[in-house]
Amino acid sequence: MMAYEPEKIEWRGKIRSIQPRTTVWRYRLDNRTHYHNGYNVFFDGEADGVVTQFSVAISEKQQQKHKFRIGDHVQGSAWTKMYEVSDYADFYRAGSMKILNRAELTVCKPPPYLIEPPEMAVYEMRGARMLSATSYKGKCFQCAWATMSAVEIEYNWGITKKYRFESFCYGPKSCKLYKMGKPRAVPYKDSGSVYDDGWMDDLCTERRGFDD
Numbered sequence: 001m002m003a004y005e006p007e008k009i010e011w012r013g014k015i016r017s018i019q020p021r022t023t024v025w026r027y028r029l030d031n032r033t034h035y036h037n038g039y040n041v042f043f044d045g046e047a048d049g050v051v052t053q054f055s056v057a058i059s060e061k062q063q064q065k066h067k068f069r070i071g072d073h074v075q076g077s078a079w080t081k082m083y084e085v086s087d088y089a090d091f092y093r094a095g096s097m098k099i100l101n102r103a104e105l106t107v108c109k110p111p112p113y114l115i116e117p118p119e120m121a122v123y124e125m126r127g128a129r130m131l132s133a134t135s136y137k138g139k140c141f142q143c144a145w146a147t148m149s150a151v152e153i154e155y156n157w158g159i160t161k162k163y164r165f166e167s168f169c170y171g172p173k174s175c176k177l178y179k180m181g182k183p184r185a186v187p188y189k190d191s192g193s194v195y196d197d198g199w200m201d202d203l204c205t206e207r208r209g210f211d212d
């Protein structure tokens with residue numbers, strides 16, 4: 001994996017979404033393990049002097065301290081990433097964060113679930129289902145149950161890995177906006193691909209019922 005030299009930048013912007021920051025490890029159809037590493041906060045604003053949309057990875061403790069919510073105006077510092085594919089957010093190691101303008105608390109009928117994002121243990125306990133990329137980018141984007149995971153595929157055990165991003169949903173199975181999308185190919189060196197077509201979702205979310 002190609003490594004870049006990280007650089008410190010300053011940013012400020014208005015929060016568009018707060019999602020869990022997740023990575024997934026896949027090995028054929030034998031294993032799909034989800035890791036929960038904090039939150040990705042998505043902004044409209046300015047990063048390193050450029051007006052843009054960008055995302056910043058923050059820790060669970062930082063979210064517990066600031067209680068960021070959609071619509072807050074925030075400023076801070078962060079670092080550019082070392083590896084293009086290891087994580088979905090644009091910037092990491094966020095610091096010196098300050099809320100410039102607090103958004104009003106709004107109550108909207110879900111879905112999407114515009115709630116305070118829960119702690120990592122809740123995502124861990126709920127488990128995730130594959131979510132179509134179109135849904136993720138569309139109506140699900142602001143939902144606290146949506147995530148874009150950095151996925152590592154064990155392609156040749158212990159020797160070669162493949163990387164990509166995949167969208168998932170931790171929300172209720174009954175959510176009317178839910179769409180799985182196409183089955184996802186999981187390649188392995190000489191054996192072609194097997195397809196994750198939904199039964200691993202059932203396995204990952206077996207601890208909760210249809211409406212949980």
Ligand code: SF4
Nearest residue numbers: 140143169171175178
């Ligand atoms: S499908 Fe999932 S991510 Fe989308 S609105 Fe429903 S619960 Fe949220």
